[in-house]
Each structure stands twice: as structure tokens, then as C-alpha cells.
Amino acid sequence: xxxxxxxxxxxxxxxxxxxxxxxxxxxxxxxxxxxxxxxxxxxxxxxxxxxxxxxxxxxxxxxxxxxxxxxxxxxxxxxxxxxxxxxxxxxxxxxxxxxxxxxxxxxxxxxxxxxxxxxxxxxxxxxxxxxxxxxxxxxxxxxxxxxxxxxxxxxxxxxxxxxxxxxxxxxxxxxxxxxxxxxxxxxxxxxxxxxxxxxxxxxxxxxxxxxxxxxxxxxxxxxxxxxxxxxxxxxxxxxxxxxxxxxxxxxxxxxxxxxxxxxxxxxxxxxxxxxxxxxxxxxxxxxxxxxxxxxxxxxxxxxxxxxxxxxxxxxxxxxxxxxxxxxxxxxxxxxxxxxxxxxxxxxxxxxxxxxxxxxxxxxxxxxxxxxxxxxxxxxxxxxxxxxxxxxxxxxxxxxxxxxxxxxxxxxxxxxxxxxxxxxxxxxxxxxxxxxxxxxxxxxxxxxxxxxxxxxxxxxxxxxxxxxxxxxxxxxxxxxxxxxxxxxxxxx
Numbered sequence: 397x398x399x400x401x402x403x404x405x406x407x408x409x410x411x412x413x414x415x416x417x418x419x420x421x422x423x424x425x426x427x428x429x430x431x432x433x434x435x436x437x438x439x440x441x442x443x444x445x446x447x448x449x450x451x452x453x454x455x456x457x458x459x460x461x462x463x464x465x466x467x468x469x470x471x472x473x474x475x476x477x478x479x480x481x482x483x484x485x486x487x488x489x490x491x492x493x494x495x496x497x498x499x500x501x502x503x504x505x506x507x508x509x510x511x512x513x514x515x516x517x518x519x520x521x522x523x524x525x526x527x528x529x530x531x532x533x534x535x536x537x538x539x540x541x542x543x544x545x546x547x548x549x550x551x552x553x554x555x556x557x558x559x560x561x562x563x564x565x566x567x568x569x570x571x572x573x574x575x576x577x578x579x580x581x582x583x584x585x586x587x588x589x590x591x592x593x594x595x596x597x598x599x600x601x602x603x604x605x606x607x608x609x610x611x612x613x614x615x616x617x618x619x620x621x622x623x624x625x626x627x628x629x630x631x632x633x634x635x636x637x638x639x640x641x642x643x644x645x646x647x648x649x650x651x652x653x654x655x656x657x658x659x660x661x662x663x664x665x666x667x668x669x670x671x672x673x674x675x676x677x678x679x680x681x682x683x684x685x686x687x688x689x690x691x692x693x694x695x696x697x698x699x700x701x702x703x704x705x706x707x708x709x710x711x712x713x714x715x716x717x718x719x720x721x722x723x724x725x726x727x728x729x730x731x732x733x734x735x736x737x738x739x740x741x742x743x744x745x746x747x748x749x750x751x752x753x754x755x756x757x758x759x760x761x762x763x764x765x766x767x768x769x770x771x772x773x774x775x776x777x778x779x780x781x782x783x784x785x786x787x788x789x790x791x792x793x794x795x796x797x798x799x800x801x802x803x804x805x806x807x808x809x810x811x812x813x814x815x816x817x818x819x820x821x822x823x824x825x826x827x828x829x830x831x832x833x834x835x836x837x838x839x840x841x842x843x844x845x846x847x848x849x850x851x852x853x854x855x856x857x858x859x860x861x862x863x864x865x866x867x868x869x870x871x872x873x874x875x876x877x878x879x880x881x882x883x884x885x886x887x
Contacts, residue, residue, distance in 0.1 A: 422742040426749060426790070429797035430685050433743070434703055440739055441705070446713045446729065447736040450706040533565060533602075533674040534558050540597045546590065553578045553590045557603060565602040565671030566610070567591070599670040607668055608634050614666045625651060625659040637663070640884040657886040684801035686754045686809075688765065695765055697755045699747055700801075707740050709733055746794075749786070753794045756780045757812050764812070768804050770833065772826040775813050825861055831871045833859070838877055843885035 428436065441447055537558045541551055556578050560569050567574075571588055575581045594603045600617050604610035611630045620626055628649060629637055636645055637660070646656050687698050713729055757780060763771035777788040784791075795809035814828045834852060841847045847855075849868040856863050872879070 421738065422745065423793065425739075425742045426746045427793035427796050430683055430703075430799075432797075433746075437705060437707070437739075437743070440736075441707075444732050444736055444739075446710050446732040447707060447739065448710045450708040533561065533563075533671045536599075536674060537561075537594065537597055537602065541594070544593065546593060550586065550590050550593075553580065553587055554594055557587075557591055557594055561603060561671070563671055564669040565599065565604070567603050567605055599667065599673065601667055601670040604670075610668060610670065611663065611666050615662075618662075620662070625649065625655060626662045629656075629659055630663060638882070640882055642884070642886045653886055660886060682799045682806070684806055685750060685798045686800040688754070688758055688800060688802045690765070690803060695758050695762065697751060697758060699751055701747070704743075707736075707743070709736050709740075749790065749794045750798060752784045752786075753780060753791055754800055754809065756783045757800075757809065759783070761812050765802055765804060768832075770829050772812070772814060772828045772832075774815065774824045774826045776815075777813060780813075827871070830856065830861060830863065831875060833861070834868060834871055835875055835877070838872070838883070841883075843883065846880035846883040848880050 425433065425436070441449065538555065541554045541558065544551070544554075546554060553574070557567060557574060560567060560574065560577075562568055569577075571584050571591070572581070574587045574591075575584045578587065580586050591603060595601075595613050596617075597603075600614045601610040604613055608630055611634075612627065615624075615627050615630065629645065633645055633648060636648070642653060642656050642660075645651075646653050649656070651659075683703070684700050687700055689696050689698070713733065716725075716729060757775070758765065760775050760779060760783075761773060763773060777791045780786075781788045781791045795813070798809045799806055800809055811828070814826045833856060837847065837852055837855060849872065850865045853863050853865045853868045856868075869879075877883075
């Protein structure tokens, strides 16, 4: 029996988010760092003739967050993000661009809390974050090489040695390898001679073949005799020194604990990584995006907008839009005006969102602003998102790579979001504040009898902080603090 086959058409209405190019740009602008934003704006100014920097208008900045058409900025941002592609595109496409050009203030600085750098503390913060050119280790060494009395051939070998150093200032190559690369093989003596001269350069210990060699070079430059206790320890017993086995060192060297302690003090002032004080390509300098100042009993949030140009649509092209012209020309102008307007709106929304997120963080972390890291409270993205009516992903984007200058110092906004540990009477304490407590405990310990991770966990337990030994060890490692076996000192 043949079955009755039917095709049933059903119509369903659903809403989904499809990323338009404009929305994608708005999200990108929200999450980029300040330096990246400045680069992006410069690029847009170059590529879009309708976009120009407003050098004439000097608008006064108020401290409240502006609204557009009576809507809160965060709500408008979220509303746009939640629209499907057709609605999101229409909301931009249906703008009366001629009216927009005539009536809309295109200044991205608007009336959000604005910091123009007039305050003395702002100026100090700006000076602290000025990007300065640092000397790179190879440049510093080549300068000394050029000033040396080495022959031209020796300087060629020296340049090869300098170019082969790693970021810590060590020479990872064997002398035979350098000789082969320098076309002096099998004459290794010239390489050894030039290497010896470079090892006399600044910084002390540079071009060493390993840690012991690095420390021995520095001891030699300090005038320490070859048979002196510090030299003997570094040359023959460095692993024992690293494991802090002072009693055995004393027995092996026929010295007293006091003599070992004095020798250890000499070694402790040496630099194990001569290259670390010189710049590298990973060095970053940050300028705060936001400033938090205490005015009376309140904390005031202001945006640092120095370096961000004020943007507007070109007056020249505004007039062209109202004049008769070819459809192609008008279409081109409309397209570029749409792009300029969306960029301005996106930057304005970025600043508005950043202001609101920071204001919420200030509200949650007032105790930190008053007392420092020990008073940092547990905080998650959801707390701030619920407080200001945004999605957690928006808060995450707004805090990524953004820095705030506070009375306690300059911090990345993400620093204020921290997990919690159980405290006394069911309360919670911030993981960062626990790290600070661990740091303080270790700083106050008797260096001759360093505290174990288990003992530190027990001390914190007496303060009603429930923490395991392995968690103490993890936090200690994150802070770059050695275990107790390697913190031991002798006097």
C-alpha cells in the first residue's frame, strides 16, 4: 500500500545575531588597547576623506555619562548587539545623513567624564608612562666594540659574538662554532681572545658561557682573588650553594658558617642575567585609560583622552552632500559618511562603556582604594555586568588591555576581578589579598629559618582563611618567591 506523502511548509519567526561589518568593528573598538585604538583612528583618518580631526572645538567635559535620545549608553550598545543583521543594518542605513551632517556633534569626547591632564596628579601619571627609547644590549656592546683598540678582523669576530648572545647576555655557542661562522677555523685562539675582551665590557658578566662563568667574571672584575672563598664556592660548589646546604659547604671548604655567610653576601650582589636591564622587543609601556581620584569622601572616575583625536565629518563633504551631483558621487559620499559616523559612534560607545565599567568596579572595590591590595574583595564579571545592565562578554572586552590609575597605583582593569577563598564565618576573601598576606608573611620571616608552605597555610588558618598547602605553593610561585629550602640565609 502506497503511503500518502505530504510536504508541510511551516513558517517560524526567530531572532538570531548575525555579525554585520559595522557591529564587528564596534566590538573590535571596544576590546582594543589604547595604543591600538590610536593606530586604528590614524588609519581611518588616512583612508576616509570624510573623517577629519576637529582642531577647532574645545568642548567642556561634564562628569556624567551622556545619553542619546534619552537612552542609557550601555542599553543602546546592548540593544544594537542583540539585533539581528537586518535590524542592525537598517538602524544605520536609514539615518538621514544630510540631517546627521548638519545637526550631530561628531566630537567623540562628548560629555563623558573627561580628563584633560590639567590636574597635577594627571600630569605626573602621564610623565610616569612616557614611552622612552631604551638601549638594547647589542647596541650597547657594539658601541663599546667600536671604541676598542681591536683590529678590524677582531671587531668582525666581536660583532659575530655580540650578535649570537641570548636575551640574558649569555653566549650559547661553542668557541669552535664561532670560529667556523667567522671563517677563522681552525684558529680558535682569535675567538677566545676577542671573547675575553667582550667579557670585560659593560654590563659585568656579559658574554659568559654559563651561570658560573658569569659570576666568576664579575668576581674577577671586583678584584676578588682566585683562591678567595666566593670564587671557590662559585667555581666548584655552585649547585650546593643553590640548594642552601651551608653546613656541608663549610665542611667541604674547611670554613666556618660565618665565613660562608660572608662569602654568600658577596655572591648575592652579583647579576646572574646581565642582559635583563636592557630593552627588548617585548617591552611595553602603558598609559592609563582611566583615572580615579578621591574628591572629598567620593571617588571620581575620569577618562584619559589625551592622544585620542576629536573626530567629525568633513564640512566640505557636508556641503557636497546637499549639492547636486552624480549618483555615483553622492553614493560614495554617503558610504564614507556612514563609515565615519559609525566609527565616531563606536568610539563614543567604547568610552561610555569603559566609564560605566570602571565606575562599577570603583563601587565594588572602594575598600581597596582606601587600604590597598589586602582589602581587595572577590569580584567576577557577572557582578559588574548585573550592576550596569550589560552582558558579561561586553564587560570582559571593555576591561581587556585597559589600565586605570588609582591612589594605590596603576592596574589593568582585569586585576580587580579575582576569585575567592573561604574566610571566617562564611565570608569570602580575594585570592589577590591572600597572595599579599603570603608575601607579607614571607617578608617578615627569619631568613635563617624560612617558613614552609604548610606552616604559612596554618598561619592563614588562624586568620580564618581556609587554604591548602598546595594553594600556598601555587600563589608563592605566581609571585616569583622561592620555596623555603632556597630562601634560607646565613649570617
